[in-house]
Amino acid sequence: MKSDYADYLIIGGSAAGMAAAQAISEKDPKGTITVLSEEPDMPYFRPMIPYVVTGKKKAEGIGISGNGPYTGAGIEVHTGARVDSVDTSRRSVSIIGKGQVSYDKLLFATGSSPYIPPEIKGTDASGVFALRKLSDARAMAKRAESTDHAVMLGGGLLNLKAAFALLELGVKVTLVVYSPEVLSQLMEPKDAGLIRNALDKAGLKIMTGHSARSIISDKSGVTGVSLDDGSEMPCQMVCIGKGVRPNIKFLSGSTIAIDKGIVVDRYTTCNDPHTFAAGDVAVTFDPVTGNRIMTALWTNAVEMGRCAGHNMTGLKTAYAGTFGIMNATQVADEPFVSMGIVHTNNSAYEVHVSASGSTYRKVVFSPDGERLVGVLFIGDITGAGMYRYLIRENMQIGRIKSHIVDQTLHYGHFLKG
Amino acid sequence: MHEPKEIFVNTSKCTACKTCEISCAVAHSRSGNLYGALQEKPFPKPRLYVEWVAPDINVPIVCRQCEEAPCMHACISGAISRNKEGVVITDTDKCIGCWTCVMVCPYGVIGRHLETHKSYRCDRCPDRETPACVSSCPTKALVYRTVESFSKDIRKDAASKMLAEERV
Numbered sequence: 001m002k003s004d005y006a007d008y009l010i011i012g013g014s015a016a017g018m019a020a021a022q023a024i025s026e027k028d029p030k031g032t033i034t035v036l037s038e039e040p041d042m043p044y045f046r047p048m049i050p051y052v053v054t055g056k057k058k059a060e061g062i063g064i065s066g067n068g069p070y071t072g073a074g075i076e077v078h079t080g081a082r083v084d085s086v087d088t089s090r091r092s093v094s095i096i097g098k099g100q101v102s103y104d105k106l107l108f109a110t111g112s113s114p115y116i117p118p119e120i121k122g123t124d125a126s127g128v129f130a131l132r133k134l135s136d137a138r139a140m141a142k143r144a145e146s147t148d149h150a151v152m153l154g155g156g157l158l159n160l161k162a163a164f165a166l167l168e169l170g171v172k173v174t175l176v177v178y179s180p181e182v183l184s185q186l187m188e189p190k191d192a193g194l195i196r197n198a199l200d201k202a203g204l205k206i207m208t209g210h211s212a213r214s215i216i217s218d219k220s221g222v223t224g225v226s227l228d229d230g231s232e233m234p235c236q237m238v239c240i241g242k243g244v245r246p247n248i249k250f251l252s253g254s255t256i257a258i259d260k261g262i263v264v265d266r267y268t269t270c271n272d273p274h275t276f277a278a279g280d281v282a283v284t285f286d287p288v289t290g291n292r293i294m295t296a297l298w299t300n301a302v303e304m305g306r307c308a309g310h311n312m313t314g315l316k317t318a319y320a321g322t323f324g325i326m327n328a329t330q331v332a333d334e335p336f337v338s339m340g341i342v343h344t345n346n347s348a349y350e351v352h353v354s355a356s357g358s359t360y361r362k363v364v365f366s367p368d369g370e371r372l373v374g375v376l377f378i379g380d381i382t383g384a385g386m387y388r389y390l391i392r393e394n395m396q397i398g399r400i401k402s403h404i405v406d407q408t409l410h411y412g413h414f415l416k417g
Numbered sequence: 418m419h420e421p422k423e424i425f426v427n428t429s430k431c432t433a434c435k436t437c438e439i440s441c442a443v444a445h446s447r448s449g450n451l452y453g454a455l456q457e458k459p460f461p462k463p464r465l466y467v468e469w470v471a472p473d474i475n476v477p478i479v480c481r482q483c484e485e486a487p488c489m490h491a492c493i494s495g496a497i498s499r500n501k502e503g504v505v506i507t508d509t510d511k512c513i514g515c516w517t518c519v520m521v522c523p524y525g526v527i528g529r530h531l532e533t534h535k536s537y538r539c540d541r542c543p544d545r546e547t548p549a550c551v552s553s554c555p556t557k558a559l560v561y562r563t564v565e566s567f568s569k570d571i572r573k574d575a576a577s578k579m580l581a582e583e584r585v
Contacts (some may be wrong), residue, residue, distance in 0.1 A: 067495030328520035383525035412476035
């Protein structure tokens with residue numbers, strides 16, 4: 001450690017941590033900012049690691065500092081720095097093998113780690129991945145060289161991105177999904193038709209309604225997967241995409257309030273006025289449902305991280321919360337955006353769908369029809385941000401409702417409607 | 418400090434002729450002229466949008482260069498940044514077409530080039546003194562001014578209208 005004190009100490013060097021550091025450096029350029037990152041690599045854009053698997057991007061090409069809004073100025077980053085305990089009464093944290101650092105303001109931005117279901121046996125074999133870190137991406141790219149067939153367990157977005165990276169490398173890929181359809185968190189099976197067609201066309205083999213019992217391996221690593229129906233699938237690689245869990249282990253024994261993740265108030269402050277939390281590790285709230293939620297989305301983590309950064313400098317800023325469901329991307333040439341309440345089967349929500357052969361736009365209103373609560377756009381995602389704004393502000397939509405239903409909404413309606 | 422100029426819209430002067438849209442697309446084409454632009458692939462597209470609000474209001478909608486630009490912070494590849502002039506720009510080489518910026522832009526002014534799988538946006542025409550949309554607008558519905566000078570003119574305009582009404 002260069003110094004054993006920082007005005008602003010940040011644990012975690014990914015989205016929330018670096019966004020907070022940047023926001024602090026903008027508001028309090030004189031304050032000393034130290035970021036502790038447990039990974040060996042300098043902070044990088046985590047969602048870009050599938051491109052490192054395919055080789056389209058090099059690790060050094062996805063670094064955070066110097067890209068986008070990140071100047072990196074005045075921010076001291078320590079890699080390989082793993083925090084094992086926090087003492088909030090003495091305002092100091094202890095780093096394994098590197099001593100103590102004290103602080104005036106502390107941010108927990110430790111993120112989350114892949115959940116590996118304990119009921120699946122043999123997940124410690126080599127060739128089993130959960131694509132989360134740059135080191136995973138490198139190892140996956142290496143293993144892909146000797147992989148003919150890879151089995152992906154879980155049909156979420158992360159696993160789909162990993163699957164496409166492998167397809168691009170010429171690996172055969174089978175996706176094993178327990179749910180009746182892929183992307184079940186982001187859309188209902190009946191809404192997923194266009195996506196499913198695109199995935200099938202892209203050459204991805206999908207087995208729904210199945211789960212893995214165990215992973216079979218020998219000294220070469222993974223050789224196959226045993227499924228719940230007793231069948232066995234030979235493969236040389238397995239990717240597990242079963243969601244993530246917040247990284248809170250280092251807080252055991254501390255006085256920081258935990259409820260699955262780190263509990264914060266609307267100003268991203270923990271139950272200690274010098275301590276803040278943001279990103280995947282923090283418990284936030286959904287403005288639509290009012291529920292306390294945790295999300296694992298880069299964009300959310302940045303937004304909350306910036307908010308926490310402002311609060312740490314004394315600029316009191318309320319976090320507006322985020323939707324439990326929110327994501328945008330393109331899989332197999334099919335763009336989509338899903339946000340808010342999109343699971344409407346057997347519900348009282350007012351649902352309108354307009355679909356063509358290549359587009360599917362579903363809008364969801366509250367049961368009284370007066371508020372927009374969710375949208376799912378596939379194929380045509382035009383203007384999605386306006387809808388996000390409408391959902392998040394929870395506003396009475398009044399006269400513009402007809403434009404939402406008939407898909408003609410534009411910003412002019414907000415100004416002159 | 419040099420105050421950056423903004424594009425202001427006077428909706429009462431807009432006739433929805435869409436000259437701004439065409440000149441924007443041409444200004445962002447490789448050939449730089451209408452006939453060349455029509456042949457190009459990917460087809461040059463406008464980065465502002467003239468929309469209609471019933472019964473008779475036309476609203477050109479253009480990137481506002483938000484102070485806490487949601488697109489810039491949301492971008493997962495670090496492709497969006499603010500340049501020295503204060504203009505938010507997308508680095509096409511870094512854009513991966515994940516459309517996160519489209520998901521968060523409250524104005525709906527970020528477009529998608531499907532052929533190249535890249536997003537595009539208003540860049541305030543860095544090579545021109547005045548953005549193409551503004552200089553081509555035949556009714557002066559679009560103006561390119563600093564915030565201060567624009568609001569001064571609005572106050573003057575309002576004052577002269579009041580005076581005119583008093584004379585009647």
